[in-house]
Amino acid sequence: MGSSVGEFIAFILPNLKVNCWIKRTFVRKKQNFSSMDKPRYLEIITPKRRWFDTRLWELWHYRDLIVLFVKRDFVAQYKQTVLGPIWFVLQPLLTALVFFIVFGKIAAIPTAGIHPFLFYFTGLTFWGYFSDVFLKCANTFSVNASLFGKVYFPRLAVPLSILASGLIKLLVQIMVLIGIIIGFNLAGMATTTLNWTLTLIPVYTLLLALLAMGLGLLFSSLTTKYRDFSFLLTFGVQLLMYATPIIYPLSFARGAMHEILKWNPLTSIVENLRYSVFSSGTFDGLGLVYTAVFALFTLVLGVVFFNRVEQSFMDTV
Numbered sequence: 001m002g003s004s005v006g007e008f009i010a011f012i013l014p015n016l017k018v019n020c021w022i023k024r025t026f027v028r029k030k031q032n033f034s035s036m037d038k039p040r041y042l043e044i045i046t047p048k049r050r051w052f053d054t055r056l057w058e059l060w061h062y063r064d065l066i067v068l069f070v071k072r073d074f075v076a077q078y079k080q081t082v083l084g085p086i087w088f089v090l091q092p093l094l095t096a097l098v099f100f101i102v103f104g105k106i107a108a109i110p111t112a113g114i115h116p117f118l119f120y121f122t123g124l125t126f127w128g129y130f131s132d133v134f135l136k137c138a139n140t141f142s143v144n145a146s147l148f149g150k151v152y153f154p155r156l157a158v159p160l161s162i163l164a165s166g167l168i169k170l171l172v173q174i175m176v177l178i179g180i181i182i183g184f185n186l187a188g189m190a191t192t193t194l195n196w197t198l199t200l201i202p203v204y205t206l207l208l209a210l211l212a213m214g215l216g217l218l219f220s221s222l223t224t225k226y227r228d229f230s231f232l233l234t235f236g237v238q239l240l241m242y243a244t245p246i247i248y249p250l251s252f253a254r255g256a257m258h259e260i261l262k263w264n265p266l267t268s269i270v271e272n273l274r275y276s277v278f279s280s281g282t283f284d285g286l287g288l289v290y291t292a293v294f295a296l297f298t299l300v301l302g303v304v305f306f307n308r309v310e311q312s313f314m315d316t317v
Helices: 002-035 063-078 084-106 116-138 157-186 196-225 228-242 255-262 265-278 285-309
Strands: none
Touching: 063 157, 084 116, 084 157, 116 157, 116 196, 116 228, 116 265, 157 196, 196 228, 196 265, 196 285, 255 265, 265 285
């Protein structure tokens, strides 16, 4: 009995010494820290957060990082290319030309009194912004997994940078679109009548951005765990384009199909956009309200799910 007690005391004493040493070291460091100047930024690591603890205020502290991500997107996408940023404009121009030949000349689909090339190019310009932001936001975790695993920063900084870089490309394409419309009018190939709803184009763009980012954040949780969704989303976006009045006006659809297409939140944006630019069709204010509510709801839901997934995504990537 005595030997066992002695063994127990011999075992516990070194641990007590270690514990005391750790405590003395901690106190000493704490005292030294109190005598030093306070750091400018103090990062506190906490356990898992609640569902609605999104910490959006952190994005303001990392605004310089978002700017760097925007620059990175441009450099990475067009590095070692001959034409460089010209691809901003060349891609939708060539696509609109193909649509003009296939759907305008061969299929002879009506374009509501708008010149077919202008009809397609206008729709493709804004559709390209939506699809690009949506797909890139949906693959945020899988594409940036190595970066996320090395350093901490608000993960929402990456989708915001995607939104900003896409907006810059969209502005360039809008400038080209304006030039083409002016050229068609000077050549007598089209007649454009402007109206007051032209001032709502920034609203259309904002709704597109919110909708694309919200849907992208929602699907990012799926592409993180199931890589098949990345391929499915690419195919799904192509199908969604045909369910949106890009290659045809909404008036071309009849009966039940017309009512189904109106439930697509992108329909009101595209149709009102063409009305603002070409005064063709009708202005659908109620559809814009529906799109705005849908976009805000999707964005809030996407941010909440994104915030939830970012806490444990490294275990599944």
